[in-house]
Amino acid sequence: xxxxxxxxxxxxxxxxxxxxxxxxxxxxxxxxxxxxxxxxxxxxxxxxxxxxxxxxxxxxxxxxxxxxxxxxxxxxxxxxxxxxxxxxxxxxxxxxxxxxxxxxxxxxxxxxxxxxxxxxxxxxxxxxxxxxxxxxxxxxxxxxx
Numbered sequence: 001x002x003x004x005x006x007x008x009x010x011x012x013x014x015x016x017x018x019x020x021x022x023x024x025x026x027x028x029x030x031x032x033x034x035x036x037x038x039x040x041x042x043x044x045x046x047x048x049x050x051x052x053x054x055x056x057x058x059x060x061x062x063x064x065x066x067x068x069x070x071x072x073x074x075x076x077x078x079x080x081x082x083x084x085x086x087x088x089x090x091x092x093x094x095x096x097x098x099x100x101x102x103x104x105x106x107x108x109x110x111x112x113x114x115x116x117x118x119x120x121x122x123x124x125x126x127x128x129x130x131x132x133x134x135x136x137x138x139x140x141x142x143x144x145x
Contacts, residue, residue: 026077027132029057029069031139033087035116039065040143043089043116047130048123052081057132061089069139078132084123085130087141089115116143 029047033040045067047057057078059067068075091112096102102109120126120143130139 025080026071027080027134027137029059029078029130029132029137029139031067031137031141032065033061033067033089033141033143034065035089035143036145037142039063040087040089040116041065043067043087045069045141046086046088046123047078047083047132048086049079050082050084050129053079053083053132054081055079057083078137080132080134082131083129084126085128085139085141086123086126087116087120087128087143089120091115117145 031045033043033045040061041063043061043065045059045061047053047069049056055071057069057071059069059075061067069078070076071078091114093109093112096108096110100110114121120128128141130137
């Protein structure tokens with residue numbers, strides 16, 4: 001009888017934690033990133049909390065520039081709140097040119113060249129913001145020079 005009581009008590013505690021946890025405050029967020037009118041492929045989109053939310057959300061753009069954000073898992077959405085947004089898009093890694101410092105074991109590889117202006121790489125300089133509200137959210141970012 002005691003084991004059954006402990007099990008019921010544990011399940012009640014677990015259920016109450018789920019009700020007030022992150023999943024109850026998540027909202028679907030999808031969007032699209034374009035640069036000078038063209039879709040940006042393989043860009044890392046990051047939402048950094050300003051107020052309300054306590055955790056960042058991230059996503060990766062597809063060939064059409066569309067992305068879906070995830071906070072605790074891929075595509076599960078973002079917490080309700082206001083965010084500063086950063087978008088990083090670089091070309092493929094390449095061999096270092098003379099005078100460049102490379103990374104990696106051999107030191108001859110450098111990250112790819114920026115595909116969008118580097119000001120968008122950091123939430124403090126991008127000028128991009130978004131507020132995630134209950135329900136489904138669409139975040140459209142039209143980047144320019």
